[in-house]
Amino acid sequence: MWTIIKRTIRDSYLTFFIYLAVSLLFIWIFVSIFPSFGEMGEKYMDLLKSYPEGLMKAFGIDSSTPIFGKVESFLSIENFSFMYQILVVGLAVSLASWAIAGQIEKKTMSVLLSLPLERMDIFIAKYLANSFLIIVLNAITIYSIIFFCKIYDVKYDLPNYDIMFYASTLFSMAVYSLALFFSALFRDKGKVIFLSVGITLVMYAAYIVSGLKENLADLKYGTFFHYYNAAEIFAKGNISTDTYLVFGGSIILFSSLALIIFSKRDISV
Amino acid sequence: MNAIEITNLKKYFGKVKAVDNISLDVEEGDIFGFLGPNGAGKTTTIRLILDFIHKQSGSIKIFGKDSHHNYPEIKRFLGYIPSEDTLYENWNGYDHINLYQGIYGKSKNLHELLDIFDYNPSRKILELSSGNKRKLAIVLALMHQPKLLISDEPTSGLDPLLQIRFYETLVKMNKEGMTIFMSSHNLTEVEKTCNRFAIIKDGKIISSEKISTLHDKKIFNIDVIFSKPVDSSVFQKAGMEIISKDDTKFTFQVKKDISNALKILSSYHLENIEINHASLEDIFLEYYGVKKDHNNHVDNNQKNN
Numbered sequence: 001m002w003t004i005i006k007r008t009i010r011d012s013y014l015t016f017f018i019y020l021a022v023s024l025l026f027i028w029i030f031v032s033i034f035p036s037f038g039e040m041g042e043k044y045m046d047l048l049k050s051y052p053e054g055l056m057k058a059f060g061i062d063s064s065t066p067i068f069g070k071v072e073s074f075l076s077i078e079n080f081s082f083m084y085q086i087l088v089v090g091l092a093v094s095l096a097s098w099a100i101a102g103q104i105e106k107k108t109m110s111v112l113l114s115l116p117l118e119r120m121d122i123f124i125a126k127y128l129a130n131s132f133l134i135i136v137l138n139a140i141t142i143y144s145i146i147f148f149c150k151i152y153d154v155k156y157d158l159p160n161y162d163i164m165f166y167a168s169t170l171f172s173m174a175v176y177s178l179a180l181f182f183s184a185l186f187r188d189k190g191k192v193i194f195l196s197v198g199i200t201l202v203m204y205a206a207y208i209v210s211g212l213k214e215n216l217a218d219l220k221y222g223t224f225f226h227y228y229n230a231a232e233i234f235a236k237g238n239i240s241t242d243t244y245l246v247f248g249g250s251i252i253l254f255s256s257l258a259l260i261i262f263s264k265r266d267i268s269v
Numbered sequence: 270m271n272a273i274e275i276t277n278l279k280k281y282f283g284k285v286k287a288v289d290n291i292s293l294d295v296e297e298g299d300i301f302g303f304l305g306p307n308g309a310g311k312t313t314t315i316r317l318i319l320d321f322i323h324k325q326s327g328s329i330k331i332f333g334k335d336s337h338h339n340y341p342e343i344k345r346f347l348g349y350i351p352s353e354d355t356l357y358e359n360w361n362g363y364d365h366i367n368l369y370q371g372i373y374g375k376s377k378n379l380h381e382l383l384d385i386f387d388y389n390p391s392r393k394i395l396e397l398s399s400g401n402k403r404k405l406a407i408v409l410a411l412m413h414q415p416k417l418l419i420s421d422e423p424t425s426g427l428d429p430l431l432q433i434r435f436y437e438t439l440v441k442m443n444k445e446g447m448t449i450f451m452s453s454h455n456l457t458e459v460e461k462t463c464n465r466f467a468i469i470k471d472g473k474i475i476s477s478e479k480i481s482t483l484h485d486k487k488i489f490n491i492d493v494i495f496s497k498p499v500d501s502s503v504f505q506k507a508g509m510e511i512i513s514k515d516d517t518k519f520t521f522q523v524k525k526d527i528s529n530a531l532k533i534l535s536s537y538h539l540e541n542i543e544i545n546h547a548s549l550e551d552i553f554l555e556y557y558g559v560k561k562d563h564n565n566h567v568d569n570n571q572k573n574n
Contacts, residue, residue, distance in 0.1 A: 003371030011359070110355035111365070111409075113321050115372045116344040266322035269355060 001125045004112070008129035012095055016133045019091040023084065023141045030078050031148035037068045052212065071154050072164075073235040075145065080164075080230030082204075084141070088172040089200050091137060095130040096179030097192040100262055104187040110269040119263045127180070127255065134176055138168045160237040164230070167239055170247035171228040175200060177254035184258040184265070200224070224250075270333055272297045272417050272448035273318065278327035280313055287313040289472035290327070295450050295465075297332075300443050302459030302466035302480070303452040306548075310472040311452040312352055315421050318450075319349060331417065345373070348415030352422040352452075354402050362390025362405050369409055376412040383408060385434055399426040407435060411442065418442070420451045424458065436462050456483070457546060488547035488555060491521040491530065494540040507533050522547065524555070 068074055100123075103109040112122050142165045149156040179196035186192055203223035210220035220226040227243040273295035280288040288310045295301040305311045316322045318329055320340040329336040331343045356365060370376055383390065388404040397405075403426040410418060418439070424432045439449055439462065453459050459466050460483050467477035491509075495517040504511060504521060509530050512520040517540075523530045527544070534542065547555075 003368060007364075007368055007371075011357075106358075107351075107353065107355040108357050110321070110349075110351050111357065111368070114319060114344060114347075114349040114351075115369070116341045117372065118341050121341075264323070268316060268322055269351075 001117070001121050004117070004122060004125035005129045005132075008099075008126050009133065012098075012130070012133055015091065015094055016137065019087055020137055020140060023087050023137065024144055026079055026083055026087075027075075027141060027144055028148055030075055031071060031145060031154060032152055034068075034071050034074050034154055035152060037074060070157060070235065071145070071149060072157050072160055073231070076230035076234040080168075080234060084168070084230075085171070085200075085204075085225070085228070088134070088137065088168065089175050089197065092134060092172050092176035093179045093193055093196045093200075095133065096176050096183045096196070097189045099126045099130060099180060100183040100258075101186050101192045102183075102189040104267055104269055105189050107269045109267055113267060113269065120259065123259050123262050130176065131173065134172045135169055138165055138172060142168060157237070160234055163237055163239050164234040167228055167230075167233045167243055167247075170243065170251070171224060174224055174247040174250040174254075177251045177258070180258040181254040181261070184261040187267075270297055271295060271330070272299065272332060273301075273450060274328075274330040274333075275314075275318075276328045276330075278314070278317060278329060279325040280317055280322065281325055286472045288317065288324075291469065291472070291474045292327075293467055293474060293477060295448060297448050298443070298446070299465050300439065300449040300463045301451070302463035303450060303469065304454065304456065304459055304466055305452070305469040306454055309469045311454075311469055312421055313472075314469065315419055315450075315452060318419060319344075319347075346416040348410035348413065348418045350406050350410045350418070350420035350423045352425065354399065354406075356394045356402055356405060358395045359393065361393045362388065362408075365394075365405060365409055366390055366412070369412060373413040376414075378414060379408070379412050382411055382438075385438055386431065400428060400431065403427050404431070411438070414442070414445075414447070416447060418447055418449045418451075420449070422453060423451055424455075432458075456487075456552065459483070485525055486552055486555075487525055487527075488552055489523045489527050489530075490545045490547055491519075491523060491527075491534070492541075492543040492545075493519045493521065493534060494542075495519070496538040496540050499537060504530075504533065509533070 100109070103112070113119075142161055146156055146158070146161065148154075175196070178199065179192060182192040182195050183189075204225055206216075206219045207223040207225040210217050210223075210226075224247070227240070227246045232238045232240075233243075271294045273293065275291060275293040278288055278291050279286075291310075291314065303311055303314070313322070317324055318331070318336055320337050323337065331339075331347070334343055336343060366376075366379065370379075382388075386404040386408060388401065388408060390405070390408075392401075394402060394405075403424075407423065410420070424435055427435060439447075443449055449463075451459070451463070460480060463480050465477075465479055466483060468475050490512070498517055501511055501514060501519070504519075507529060508523070510522040512522050514520075521530065
């Protein structure tokens with residue numbers, strides 16, 4: 001199994017480093033410009049107050065909390081309300097779609113299936129390898145903020161970083177597990193990407209709409225984005241039990257389904 | 270003990286009966302040819318043996334062990350050459366070899382195989398010709414010295430010289446104890462290498478015999494251009510069936526023994542002659558009387574069984 005884990009990590013190096021580089025680039029840019037925003041913070045807050053309350057909440061903006069008062073609040077809006085989600089969804093879906101469906105499509109799954117390994121071992125090896133990459137991306141991205149803050153002499157709130165790392169990792173793993181479920185179901189990588197990204201985007205749209213329309217407010221409970229509220233988690237250091245339950249539950253549910261399907265399905269390669 | 274024991278195996282894809290209640294025994298030490306035209310069910314049977322796909326009913330035993338319930342254990346002594354390119358295109362040969370050695374342990378015959386097939390594993394798969402990809406697939410299947418080799422159209426993409434080396438290697442490894450199950454739609458290939466064979470068509474085994482019986486089931490197509498018009502009755506009397514005739518251009522079909530036909534033709538002045546083996550399809554129709562009905566079922570009026 002260790003051979004497959006090492007090989008899977010090696011195969012995803014390039015994809016991983018591209019996502020990591022982009023993620024770090026955004027962090028670097030946002031932290032570097034934060035001090036200049038801080039000086040004009042109140043003007044921006046006045047401007048933002050003219051937007052609908054629901055829309056502001058959807059983007060993690062709490063009018064009672066000064067966005068430009070601390071770097072965590074600033075990043076939770078600039079980077080962790082949409083940009084970072086796109087990045088981690090991109091990496092998670094890319095890894096998951098190649099893990100099973102991509103390999104069936106390219107017929108390379110034949111190499112793995114002809115080896116003396118249980119299908120469960122192949123699945124777990126790929127799961128562990130890709131989870132490792134997702135966790136490392138989250139860890140480096142989140143904790144690199146501290147590094148950049150030190151460079152640009154920006155104050156940071158250390159206890160929030162661990163909580164943000166847990167929440168980001170859980171969010172990424174939930175998306176990865178969902179995509180892996182589709183990957184186990186189909187033999188076409190394109191379908192997996194389309195469905196996984198499509199569902200995530202629909203969730204995001206539903207989350208925004210739920211903030212704008214009061215009668216659709218409950219829609220937010222059906223989206224991952226409600227449970228990954230960076231403004232609460234990163235800026236205030238509050239993480240609800242629901243975040244652990246929903247993401248944890250999704251990871252267990254979709255990963256288990258993916259494993260069952262992969263173990264039982266016909267793989268014509 | 271049988272190396273492979275298939276009993277009443279069925280695999281349907283919706284209404285298509287890909288494998289329809291087949292039974293087959295491959296004895297330990299056999300080089301067993303699994304013949305059939307494209308779409309007959311050869312690859313599906315192999316995928317069932319390898320547990321890539323799951324059967325509807327029936328059983329498959331490999332050296333007495335159920336292939337589904339014991340597949341990791343079985344695959345430890347099984348080598349597989351797939352019919353098409355299934356290699357990782359961004360890897361090189363060493364990456365593949367290292368993956369296999371990581372699972373099976375260090376290969377004892379790797380360098381010998383690389384020499385035999387004159388294969389350089391340092392190049393990326395993406396840059397390789399189909400023949401070189403085939404060489405790697407063969408090296409990977411043989412490098413852990415399997416007790417049973419399952420190969421699906423093993424020589425497709427290999428040049429004639431490498432085909433000869435491949436079969437020489439198989440025969441050598443067979444003498445050392447390796448059982449071989451190879452699918453093919455090439456009658457000559459099977460005839461030269463195997464000691465037993467089975468023919469599958471439309472998901473059913475229509476014949477399973479010793480290779481010696483295959484010698485009697487040959488059909489040759491002979492295209493001849495005579496230098497001047499000839500009397501065709503001579504050929505009919507000699508058992509040469511005339512398939513087509515156009516002035517001095519004839520196509521004959523000859524069964525079993527070609528020597529008499531060649532003797533007759535040699536007495537004429539010929540402008541051109543071309544001899545080909547008839548397709549498996551023709552042989553099935555001629556010797557096994559297999560016809561397809563409209564419902565995809567097989568009407569099996571075997572003459573010889």
